[in-house]
Amino acid sequence: MSDILVRIDGKEVEASQGMTVLEAAQSAGISIPTLCHHEKLEPFGGCRLCIVEVQVGDWMKRVVSCVYPVEKNLIVRTRSEMIDKIRKMILELQLAHAPDSPELLDLAQEYGADKDRFDKEASFCIHCGLCVRYCDEVKKKNAVGFVDRGIRKEISFIPEIAAKECWNCKECFPLCPTEALQAAFVLTKSLTSPPLSHEPSSEE
Amino acid sequence: MDNDRVDQIIDKYQGEASSLIQILLGIQTENHWLPKEALERVSEKLQVPLARIQHIATFYKAFSLVPKGRHEIHICVGTACHVRGATRVLDTVRDLTGIKPGETDLDLKFSLETVNCLGCCALGPVMEVDGKTHGKIAPGKTADVLKNFE
Structure with a gap:
């Protein structure tokens, strides 16, 4: 576990082998915007909002900081004209799906996204995968998952598992940046027959 | 499709979770679709969460979660077939079977799908039934092909 010295926004930051650029930045109190990142979960690299410029020697490239490991002599810039432009575009595209999400609107203001x-x-779903991954990795219940692909991809609860597990958990609800999850849950609830009860049923 | 048959297919792959797609394909080939009970069985035996199986089963077009007919008709509507009259072939088959692309008839005899290329453009217009290619098919000839299927 050798320490690696990286330079983030002009600041020397010590990081250990295997850390991602995002983690190194966060440990030094440098904030990088994220939507799909959660400290308890494996990096996902889904929202692309944490994109930064990294430079090794003369070679500059733009990478997603939540899945990019730190390396020796790395120079990272978390803001630049191009990075801001990319983030603005990502936010504008996501706002077309979830126009009223407070989290997105706050970021939109910062980056001037329309x-x-x-x-x-x-x-309403921006496919950050937080609910799906939280249920899988932390709760190990897999009550909610993705279905379909491409433009038709969406989240879907498995009614039988949701009926047993979800009512007393709901830990994924606050994770959702857009509240699409709650909508999916209410939909599952209303489609389930017999209806999901407010109390766990005594038969189990 | 009963659980015993599903188990046999799973055993063929030694119950390895990494063979999930092969197992699903095995069930799909035999049964023409993936019933929920079968998926639950696979989930239980392979210790793979149902949500993940559902994700995979909805991701690939080879899988169907709704019943499909015993015979699958694919009609190519790619460019080469289109200019040689694939639309007329498609219309005739629609009239013969009474179903639109993406649908299955009530007797579960035929499922109809359009495809964008079957890789034999020189034979256009092409109709494929259960994997067998019928090239240069005239709309009038489709009835002769389809009447052979039960």
């Missing part, structure tokens, strides 16, 4: 730039396609 929430009406693209036609609304309100699916």
Whole structure:
């Protein structure tokens, strides 16, 4: 476990082998915006919002900091004109799906993103995968998962598991940046027959 | 499809979770679709969460979560087949079977799908039934092909 010295926004930061750039930045109190990152979960690299510029020698490239491991003599820039432009575009595209998400709107203000730039396609889910991964990795219940792919990809609860596990847990609800999850849960609840009870049923 | 048959397919792959897709394909080939009971059985035997199986089963177009017919008709509507009259072939087959692309008839005899290329453009228009290619098919000939299927 040798310490690696990296330079993030001009600040010398000590990091250990295997840390990601995002973790190194956070440990030094440098904030990088994220949507799909959660400290308890494996890095996902889904939202791309934590994109930064890294430089090794003369070679500069843009990488997603939550999945990029630190290496020797790395120079990281978390803000630049190009990075801000990329983040603004990502936010504008996500706002077309979830125009009223407070978390997205706050970020939009910071990066000057226009929430009406693209036609609304309100699916509300931005596929950050927080609920799916939390249920899998932390709770190990897998009550919610992704279905379908591409533009039709969405989250879906498995009613039988949800009926048993979800009512007393709901730990994934506050993770969701857009509240699409709650909507999916209410939908599952209303489609389940017999209806999910407020109390866990005594038969089990 | 009963659980014993599902178990046999799972055993063929030594119950390895890494063979999940092969197992699902095995069930799909035999049964023409993946019933929920079968997926639950696979989930239980392989110790793979149902949510993950559902993700995979909805991801690949080879899998179907709704019943499919015993015979699958694929009609190519790619460019080469299109200019040689694939639309007329498709219309005739729709009239013959009474179903639209993506649908299955009530007797579970035929499922109809359009595809974008079957890789034999020189034979266009192409109709494929249960994997067998019928090239240069005239709309009038489709009835002769389909009447051989029960």
